[in-house]
Amino acid sequence: MNLRALKTVFFKEVLENARDKRTVMSSIVMGALFGPILMVIIMNTTIKMQQDKAEQKLEVPVINQAGAAHLMDFLSAQDVTLQELKGSPEEAIKNKDHDVVLAIADDFAEDFSQGRPAKVMLYHDGSAKGAAKVSVNRLRSLLNAYDRSIGTQRLQLRGISPNLTNVVMIEQHDQATKESRGAMLLTVLPYFLIMGLFMGSMYLAIDTTAGEKERKSLEPLFLNPVKRDTVLAGKLAATVAFGLLTLVLTLVAFKLTLPWYPFEKLGMRFNMGMQVMMIMLLVLAPLALLAGAIQTIIAAFAQSYREAQTYVGLVLIVPMIPSMLLMFMPIKEQLWMMAVPILGQNLVINELMRGDIVGWDAIGLVIAGTLIMGLALAWIAVKLYNREKMLFTD
Incomplete structure (x- = not known):
């Protein structure tokens, strides 16, 4: 693979989308800030209403x-x-x-x-x-x-x-800690982190595939003396980079908004120190590849930007399923569960929020399982763009 060509495509896509203010606002700013700000407002409003009552x-x-x-x-x-x-x-x-x-x-x-x-x-x-x-x-x-x-x-x-x-x-012996009570208050944190990551890569995945097909700019791009695999790998790398950027900004936003959560009023505590943030980033980072690959594959079958937006928007339901299940169903963590993408991330983040020690074997399994799935889907995405009928809207 021509790394120089891949780097050229990567920076081209990043710069083009960075100039698009709508994309930046929708995918990065809204994706990163919406969850933390919404949670602070909802929790403080709810607690204040209950206390006043x-x-x-x-x-x-x-x-x-x-x-x-x-x-x-x-x-x-x-x-x-x-x-x-x-x-x-x-x-x-x-x-x-x-x-x-x-x-x-x-x-x-x-x-x-x-x-x-x-x-x-x-x-x-x-x-x-x-x-x-x-x-x-x-x-x-x-x-x-x-x-x-x-x-x-x-x-x-x-x-x-x-x-x-x-x-x-x-004689009651409540084994709940301040951290575990705080985790109950932040059960939606994994969902917002994963959702922000998916939103961060969504618009770029659509624009670099269905968007270019609609603008009819893919054909002249592939006339260059560069393999299609390299071109799509560069586009996919840019999509993954936007997802990772949104993830980092979302983590930082949650860290900065922590002082506004009513933990002390409720006798709770939540530790989001540098070590916890780094572990969260470590287990969530492979999801950027998985999200980018899934969104690219789905967008490849669309004939227009709007059609791709509809299809890829439905993918946002996927991160909701494990998060919602864990909110309402008590599940005893098993090591094999860590290998299931999205579910493994939810389990690890929930354990971190409760103040539990997460073993490196579990962390390694989360990363490996998601990375293998992401690489497999990325390979499928690249192969799809070697098919002529995927390149044209007609």
Whole structure:
């Protein structure tokens, strides 16, 4: 392979795309900054809303307050503002007029005086998100406290020790560390890193293949006394370089935005020191070759830039699959999993975020598995461009 020609093609593609402000903004700036900035905004906004809700005076609409005067006195003593609700509790929750509604059963007073369980109804939306659940949890905790208090008093009046009802004493040993709790908050970090890498190489992969076919500039390019393999290798190298650049910028952006994450408020910690960043870069770097090769192959079959953009855009779903699975499914890491591209990167980054020590055998397997797959796809991409029908739009 003519390295001088490869270098010429590489710098040609890099310079041409660097001059295109739209490409730079879409692939590098947006790809690198979108994830970190979005996460900071979402997390701080969510935590602030929940804290504000927790610190505000709890307001509870109650149906039939007169039926449970003692309970109302208890709630008022806990600084709860009681409101009378005359309408339907179902409608109040459905219309989001209130987060929670307390309804007292008509026979509450009679059951309470007879020592029988007295019923109250708690209306709320279990699918509600964010701060709405804070009010529900606060009211439920107060009702449980009232239940325990009355139960204890009844036993003591009968000369019975309340400890007789405690059959099992649970002593909890939470093994979670501040780092592992912080990892829960940043479960989307691997997704944003991988997504940024794919976005960084996407536009260049499309422009150097389908874009040039649409502009009919591939044919004169291949008339030069240089092998097609060398030309496409140079284009692919430029695509990989843009992906790596976006990856580095995304890592740096996450590092710079860490002080704005609400870790201390939540009793969490996240270590993103130089060693952790270098390991992340090491395991993610081979994905740049894999992403560039996949996008080049798909773009090779497109007849226009817009068509290629549609097809390659669908590839962005691929990084989502392992990331989403690991967010919602507990998976015990096995060494063989590290050889699966994208899945291996997710597993290693998750372990690093939890503060666990990642073995070099796992890191080596992640790099080797992704690199082998990337090289195989790059070889296929090069061979595709040796076929005449791949070079023309007609």
